[in-house]
Amino acid sequence: MIDEDCGELLTLSNAAASAMNTILREDGFDPKSAGVRISVERGGCAGLSYRFDLVTDPRDEDLVHETAQANVIVDRASAQYVRGAEVDLNRTAHGTGFTIKNPNAEQECGCGLSFH
Template sequence: MTTSQNETATETHGATLTDAAASKAKALLEQEGRDDLALRIAVQPGGCAGLRYQLFFDDRVLDGDIVVEFSGVKLAVDRMSAPYIQGASIDFVDTIEKQGFTIDNPNATGSCACGDSFN
């Protein structure tokens, strides 16, 4: 894990990308021919449990962003979302039952039945 040049080595958002997630994100970026995007995780109000994750590629750099690099993939988090994802692990699963990015967040005290939001 390396930090971007714009932050101190001790500044971190506390989230991690597993090797599988970083590999999939890197493959998606290569497929699009883009190397200027960061994978952004944000927490927004919404969903039946109160908060909802947003995980997407972003070319913007927001004021106060915390960016940490995992295996060549930049993971960006805005300062408002950082406390909610402290200690969270972003993984990529590819099984018969499920395919996609998953977020294991120790801060989530509950979630809705559909798994789309948390509190």
């Protein structure tokens, strides 16, 4: 399902969208029909953590944020936690990964993948 508010759900940097596109293609998925699911789960050192999964079939209740390079899929339960967040790609000497700047997080773990 494509939700009218989904464009306001989160933003995706060009670097993050490009990296998601590359990951989808390398795993044999078509970035126009598949996507990266961002969900929030209980756990992590700050109480909640982000999870990234590749999906080919969004569920009817999912929110789909389409970009020219990749689709980001968020379930409705996780949407309350990521609304307004910015997803970016971070390259450091220790590796490359996605980072989420989340205005809803009261505190974040040093790894950036866990929040409260």
